Amino acid sequence: MSADTPQDAFARNLRRLQTEGLDAATQAAIDMLRDTGTPAAARATAMNAVLKVSGMFDAESEDELQPHEMTAEQLSRAVAKSLRAIGDNAAASEVHEGADLFD
Incomplete structure (x- = not known):
């Protein structure tokens, strides 16, 4: 195990969140919007987030x-x-x- 500083750990995980996390969150939001079985409140929240991020x-x-x-x-x-x-x-x-x- 490497001995990195808290700043190193933060930077490493921030990169993962901005890449892997962003991809996963985007896919999850799209999946929720397409799935008519998803509760309406969750779909509305996802829709609002997608529209906001899209610049609408x-x-x-x-x-x-x-x-x-x-x-x-x-x-x-x-x-x-x-x-x-x-x-x-x-x-x-x-x-x-x-x-x-x-x-």
């Missing part, structure tokens, strides 16, 4: 990110979206400027 929720989650969590590209999109919203609000207020509430 990225478009929605970008709106939930704080600016310090965003990439430069995400920040650019967020700024552009905010500017469009400001422009839309300004245009809407110009249309209603001078209009009475009861008109």
